[in-house]
Amino acid sequence: MKNVAIRINGSAVAPPADPRVSLLDFLRETLHLHGTKKGCNQGACGACTVLVDGERIVSCLALAVQYVGRDIVTIEGLAGQDGPHRLQQAFIEHDGFQCGYCTPGQICSAVGMAAEARRGLPSHVTDDLSARRIALTRDELRERMSGNLCRCGAHNGIIAAIAETYARAAE
Amino acid sequence: MSNVEGSGRPTQHEGAAQQDTSLTRRGVLGIFGAAGAGALVSTFTGPPGVGPVSLVSEAAPEVLVQRGSGWVGAALSRIDGPLKVRGMARFAAEFALDDMVYAALVFSTIAKGRIATLDTGAAEAAPGFVLVMTHRNAPRMQPMVPFGPNEKAAGNDNLPIMQDDRVRWNGQPIAVVLAETQEQADHAASLIRVTYEAEPATTSFAQAKANGTEGAVYFHHEIGDAEAELAAAAVSVDATYRTPYQNHNAIEPHAVTVAWHGDELVVHDASQSVVHNAWSLAHILGIEERQVHVTSPYVGGAFGGKFMGSHQVLAAAAARLAGRPVRLTLSREGVYRMVGGRALTEQRMAIGARRDGRFDAIIHTGTATHTRDSPHPEAFPFVSLSAYATGSLKTDLQWAFLDQVANAAMRAPGEAVGSFALESAVDEVAVALGMDPIELRIRNEPKTDPLNGAEFSSRNVVKAWRDGAERFGWAKRNPIPGAVRKGEWLVGMGCGTASHIYNRENGGAARLTLTSDGTVTVDIATHDAGMGTETAQTQIIAENLALHPDQVEFRLADSAMPGLVAGRGSSQTTTVAATVVEAKKMLVAELLTLIRADSPLAGLTAQQVGPRNAGLAKLDDPTRHETYTAILTRAKRDKVTVEASPDEPTEMNERSMHSYGAMFCEVRVNAVTGETRVSRMLGSMDCGRVINPKTAASQFRGGMIMAMGLALTEHTHYDERTGRIMNPSLAEYHIPVHLDVPEIDVIWTGIPDPHAPMGARGIGELSVTGTAAAIANAIYNATGKRIRELPITLDKLM
Incomplete structure (x- = not known):
């Protein structure tokens, strides 16, 4: 699973079968992680920003299947065990x-x-x-x-x- | 007293309640107020000018400004903050329903004509396809009812929604495709082929004016002979000011998730009008109002753009056809195609003054773009009616009709763009007179409303000017244009008056439930699209009932709740506050019926007791106190519920009520490139009592930032050949970004309005007014260039 999965907030997740699915839509529609927002769907507003291996990207311009083996942190994953970031x-x-x-x-x-x-x-x-x-x-x-x-x-x-x-x- | 933002502590206002003035005139301003800003309808047939005198009330006035527990005025952090910063606040497109399908829209590419051919075959064969809805198979539906005399109407047009083959604007939705995923829906929609029979359309402003304009009678006013006074004036300015189309651009696109349960429709909406939308959907779909349930607990910005729209209708209709729940999220482009914004305006603004600065004439006339169906007047002359003392006044508003998406109300409709013209012209007069523009404004400060002589409820704009000038360092301004240069940057200061009419809506109603654990729940169908409604009202309830905010739950934005309170006209806080005050009175009366002979409150009347320390106490003897919990426990009651509606809002019919602000700006303009940078801004506000300094400061700043966009960057480019919006994108429509926004200072007079609920007037739209002129005036001071057409882009300064 490790090599074919996307790690999202620490959990391994199988990528979508449809290669057109953006990382943003994958988070929101498949995983129901709605904290990442869709404002323009064209990389102009930043509402969909997530962290990939610690770097910020706009997830609307990223295809989910490209992120196999990468470590994604969304707003839901920022808070630690001891409370909010x-x-x-x-x-x-x-x-x-x-x-x-x-x-x-x-x-x-x-x-x-x-x-x-x-x-x-x-x-x-x-x-x-x-x-x-x-x-x-x-x-x-x-x-x-x-x-x-x-x-x-x-x-x-x-x-x-x-x-x-x-x-x-x-x- | 001047409250500086961030002082943070609960404050007690010393302002004793003033007695109501006995009788004043019900003027045209009151009529506007009752309709709500931007809510006037073209079918309105009320009298122009001043209306009839009315005997409103001879009863003793309610004492509206009260001393309380101190929660009103506290800088409470937003109650919904912990959810929002974790991404846990659930917006309309975030309800996943079983068996749900996704919608994609196809928009017309002509402005007027009919659909000749519509080939959906390829779409129907596409993977995941579920259904296509066009005018051929859409259910028969009524058009929306626009804002107007019907108090539950909240539409922006009354056009048929996918009922015929007619195209009425470029960007009209002509097909809805449903599929199993959004990707499949988008792909299938892209396969639909349409041809049109185009007809001549009016898509240019010049053509629309040439076709003949129509006047809006209720914005036509004449006092004296303003043209003659202007011609005879010692000093005068008479110029044309232009403002462009603009769009709201809330970061959350319009979205709706709908499901039919039998004949009942559940709507997860992004709305500033849930009850209106429930009524509207029922009317349109031909079902009963009680069969539609609309909720909208979180809204990702609205600004006047999220009332009733056709997207909710299309989603509901498509869901009914498909027999499955539907999610319809507008793309960013879709928002531009389907939801109108500010109209374009061309304003004549003239002021005639004496050598001592006093105004003898104010003329504010001109033309705004409009559609035949829009209820939103873009009433720019409105701002000139109550602003300055003047010997004569003439205002007029003409509409030029285009074939385009219906223009909508966008934050401070009319006043945002009208104040640009008025406050720029005042600056021009100051320059012509060689007088300080603040002193010129103060010299023309009216004692009563210039239009109808009504008394002001509370007007302290002069204090706002004095306080603001001192804090901003206005005295350091060099009045000579172009005289201050730092390297290649020209530096200038400017100012402008903000004003926005007070509104309280008629539909306030609340259900208040007090439980025996001493907590209270208040339900009102009102809205929070970021204004801070939930937080401010929790404070107001805590103050009124002498509770801690933690003991208060304020629930909102559900059409099943009491109240008809749209988020419009900066009226929610006043409307809800008046309702809460009424609910408190009813609760006290209800609790007194439960008092037993062994209670410390036994034998007291409603006039003798009031809330104190989580219970009731005798007003002049607080030792006679019993907690809510004790009262209910003693009476063996789990809870007490009251439903309250306040008296009709008449306060603004009897007097002239506005919020005000003195807006200051410093700009740097690059002498080489023409680039303008706003380096400092200050808003010095006079808006009655401030409920929450933290959230109010953010409202003020937010309005000033939106006005910065109005002044410098925002422009919806409309192709006058085709009637198509050419920049339907956040990449090409430029709202201010972090680097554009300096640290913005805000202060306020803090003087409670004795005639407003809780002493507070509206603040939601106030600071969008006056600010664009302050920026333009600062640019003039920096460069000597008077730009009368927004936005002030680099090319205009080169």
Whole structure:
């Protein structure tokens, strides 16, 4: 099973028979993991962001069958045994959402984003492209999170929640 | 007193309830208020101008602003937060039903004509195919009833839904395909072949105007001779302002999951009008209202775009034909094709002023695109009716009719785009006078409503301006355009007034159940599409019943619940709050009937007691107290249930009621590329009492961000040759993203409105108004370029 399965939130799952099925639809319609959201189905809004081996991707542009042998974490898999992920808690405290529809994608994206910064990947607003450590300033966070759209206008709360969770840790 | 967002502690407002004014005039504003913003219908035949005087009530007014437990005003985190951050809040497309099939739609590609051939053969042979529904086999159905005199109507048009071979707009759904999976449905739908017999259609604004416009009589007002006053004015501005088509673009696309159980229809909807939708579906399908059950506990953004639509109808009809439950989720493109947005406007905005700044004339007229069937007027002149003292006033709204999807109400319909013209023109007058634009606004502050002389319920916009100017550092602004440059960036500041009319709906009703464990459940068919309804109302209930929020369960968005409270017109909080206040009175009366002779409350009347510390107490002697649990236990009752409806909303008929804001913006405009960056924004609001500083601040910011899109980036591109929307995509319709949004400061006066339930006026749409003008005015201050056509894209500044 291991070599022909997709690992999703720690569980091995057989891939869909229909190769057209996106990873997003596989999560939502087959596995009933509805936490991953469909906002545009064309990679423009980020609501479907999940983590693959720790990297963030938009699952609407990914075919599920391509992810055999990979490790997927969705919003449902972020919380640990001892409660919610600290970023999830920060989103509540900083009011980083209104309707809650873009929220799982924002949170998963932020987890992946923080890992990118830890690896030293620069962004459009990074001054020193050769820096080994990226300081997650507000501008860095805003640039790196710009692939995740929010229409309610909770942007300030989202960035505040991410800053509290990751900016201090990265400095 | 100025409450700064985030202060966090429960506050006690000192504002004593004022006595009601004895008698004021029932003006046209009251009529609009009762209809709800954006809910006016073209069939409305009410009198233009000021209506008749009405004796509303001679009884003592309800004391609406009360001291309570302090939960109102507390920065409570959202009650639905733990579910939402874990992805556990279940939206409409997330109900998996046994034997369910998936729907895909085919949209017309012409604007007007008839379907000549419709070949579904290949689709029917496709794998997984279940059913195709077209006008040939769709059940016979009534059209929707648009918003209007019928209080349960919530449609955006009254067109036949797949009942004939006619095409009425480019993008109209002409076939529904059902299949076992979404992939199979999408594939089968792609195999349908259609040919049309096209007919000449009106798809350009110029052609529509040339065809002849029609005026909306109830937006035509004339006080004095405004044209003559304008011509004689010492200083005047007379310009044309243009705003484009826009779409709501809630991140959750419209979706519905439906199932028939015999003749009963269950609908998992994404809706801001569950009871309306249940009634509408029953009417359309020819069944009884009680046979339709609509729920919508979580809605992924709405903004006026998620009332009754044809997608719910198509899903229900297809499910009936197939005999299986159906999931119909609109693609992002489908949302653009089937759900209209803001109309395009071309506004004449003129102001004539004396040398001292006082206005002698305000003229706000012009044309909005419209369809014959849309109930939404895009009433941009509305904002000019109550804004400023003026010697004369003329407003008019003309509709130019196009063959396109019916325009809809989009957050602050009319006022969002109308305030762009008005508040830009005020800035232009300030420039012409060499006067500070804030001082100019304050100089023209009206004492009573300029249209009908009605008293303002509570208007503290001058304080909002003063507080905001100080906090924003307005005094540091260089009034000379183009004078501040940092590198290649030109820096400027601008401002504009926000205003939005107060609304309370007539349909408030609640069922309140108090149980002997001391907890209370309140059911109201109202909605939370992110506004924070559940959280704010839990606080209001806790405050009114002297309970902790943990002891309160607020349930909503179920058509089986009491109430007819659509999420529109910034009216939910006021409507529900008034209902809760009434329910409290009924509960107290009911509990007093259970009081026994050995109770500390024995012998007291409803006027003598009130909720305190999870029970009732004598108002002037709190030691005479008994908990709810003790009262019920003593009476051997498990629970007490009351159903309450508040008095009809008349407060806004008797006086002029609006929320206000002083909106500030700082922009940087790149002198080389024309790129505009909003570097700072402040909203200084005057909206009555703030129920929850945390969620209210987010509402204010959200509106300002939507207005930032209105000002700078958002534009639904409509091909005037074909009538087709060319950018039906979040990739090509540009809403503000994180990098566009600076940290936005919000403050408020915190002055309770003595005539509004709980002292609170609506806030949901307020900050979408005024802000676009503040941005445009800041761009003028930065560059010296006055842009009167939105969005202000780079090309307009190069």
